[in-house]
Amino acid sequence: MQQRVQELAMDGQDPPVRYIQREPDRPIVVPSPRSPIPTVDLGLVFESDGGEIGKLKSALQSWGLFQAIGHGIPNSVLDEVRNITREFFKLPVEEKQRYSNVIEGGKEPGLEGYGTDRVASEDQILDWSDRLYLLVEPENERKPIFWPEKPSSFRTALHEYTTMARLLTNNVLKAMAKMVDLDESYFVQKFDQKAEVYARFNYYPPCSRPELVFGLKPHNDATVITIVVPDEEVEGLQVLKDGEWVTVPTVPHALIINMGDFMEIMSNGMFKSPVHRAVTNPAKERISVAMFYSLEADKVIEPAEGLVDEKRPRLYKKVTRKGYHDLFWEDFRQGKRTIDQIKVSNTE
Numbered sequence: 104m105q106q107r108v109q110e111l112a113m114d115g116q117d118p119p120v121r122y123i124q125r126e127p128d129r130p131i132v133v134p135s136p137r138s139p140i141p142t143v144d145l146g147l148v149f150e151s152d153g154g155e156i157g158k159l160k161s162a163l164q165s166w167g168l169f170q171a172i173g174h175g176i177p178n179s180v181l182d183e184v185r186n187i188t189r190e191f192f193k194l195p196v197e198e199k200q201r202y203s204n205v206i207e208g209g210k211e212p213g214l215e216g217y218g219t220d221r222v223a224s225e226d227q228i229l230d231w232s233d234r235l236y237l238l239v240e241p242e243n244e245r246k247p248i249f250w251p252e253k254p255s256s257f258r259t260a261l262h263e264y265t266t267m268a269r270l271l272t273n274n275v276l277k278a279m280a281k282m283v284d285l286d287e288s289y290f291v292q293k294f295d296q297k298a299e300v301y302a303r304f305n306y307y308p309p310c311s312r313p314e315l316v317f318g319l320k321p322h323n324d325a326t327v328i329t330i331v332v333p334d335e336e337v338e339g340l341q342v343l344k345d346g347e348w349v350t351v352p353t354v355p356h357a358l359i360i361n362m363g364d365f366m367e368i369m370s371n372g373m374f375k376s377p378v379h380r381a382v383t384n385p386a387k388e389r390i391s392v393a394m395f396y397s398l399e400a401d402k403v404i405e406p407a408e409g410l411v412d413e414k415r416p417r418l419y420k421k422v423t424r425k426g427y428h429d430l431f432w433e434d435f436r437q438g439k440r441t442i443d444q445i446k447v448s449n450t451e
């Protein structure tokens with residue numbers, strides 16, 4: 104079994120060689136200045152406040168990521184999500200292993216369950232984090248064997264948060280469709296009965312040499328939209344903006360919302376899917392919970408007709424969700440951006 108990073112971190116030794124990034128790729132750990140990452144009050148957006156809608160639009164066009172306040176999910180619910188995450192990772196390793204992503208008899212880890220970075224090749228550099236990955240929608244496809252029974256509130260807390268996060272997502276997607284003059288339900292209707300939503304609980308132990316490793320290597324999300332419950336205290340998420348890595352600051356009660364590649368394609372490049380990564384620190388552990396809103400496997404993803412015209416030609420080819428995922432995992436290992444592969448070239 105691949106050793107859990109949590110166990111490696113316990114003895115405080117330098118990270119093993121498999122975790123150490125090549126020199127040009129290493130995270131430069133200079134504390135970023137407080138960045139101007141936009142904070143948007145979604146309560147105002149949902150009340151059709153023109154100024155706040157403008158702010159959201161510009162955030163999505165330039166960053167593809169924003170801090171959401173006024174989102175309507177009570178802080179007690181977010182605290183409970185953070186609490187079950189911490190309690191789960193605090194359990195003895197044998198208890199966590201009951202939910203391992205390697206099923207008895209199998210060799211390769213599956214997608215769902217408790218595990219580490221997916222090891223795809225001998226020379227892959229590994230991320231300094233452990234995860235628990237669970238399908239939360241469609242509800243009838245949840246696999247209870249992977250859902251922790253400890254802490255005892257885990258399942259109800261995740262279910263409650265899933266329900267609230269879905270409402271929020273639909274409201275955000277409706278506001279986004281309206282702001283670019285599409286039918287309000289344009290994005291929401293892409294999610295049908297079989298659309299897949301995954302929750303990923305990320306655990307980043309402290310690392311004695313944070314300048315050598317990534318908690319999570321640079322990537323884009325293969326989603327429509329992603330909602331992250333961040334650690335309320337410890338920073339670590341960074342987003343690439345105009346060639347610079349900007350640290351996402353902690354904002355009380357905020358959720359971090361970022362666009363995924365499917366949204367960039369559907370919006371014909373209007374809304375950006377940002378490259379982002381997580382870094383670690385020597386003193387404190389960090390957690391986050393990402394909710395990934397993906398689509399049904401056979402769903403066709405393509406630019407909305409209403410967003411293609413002479414001034415704004417079609418930027419991306421048609422692709423199925425499954426076709427995109429097949430490319431995505433291969434590219435993720437190689438550090439390439441999948442979305443570049445489906446760009447319409449000038450000669451087409």
Ligand SMILES: O=C(O)CCC(=O)C(=O)O
Binds near residue numbers: 303331393
């Ligand atoms: O840890 C974070 O803040 C972000 C995690 C993330 O980007 C992901 O799970 O895809």
Ligand SMILES: [Fe+2]
Binds near residue numbers: 322324379393
């Ligand atoms: Fe991500």
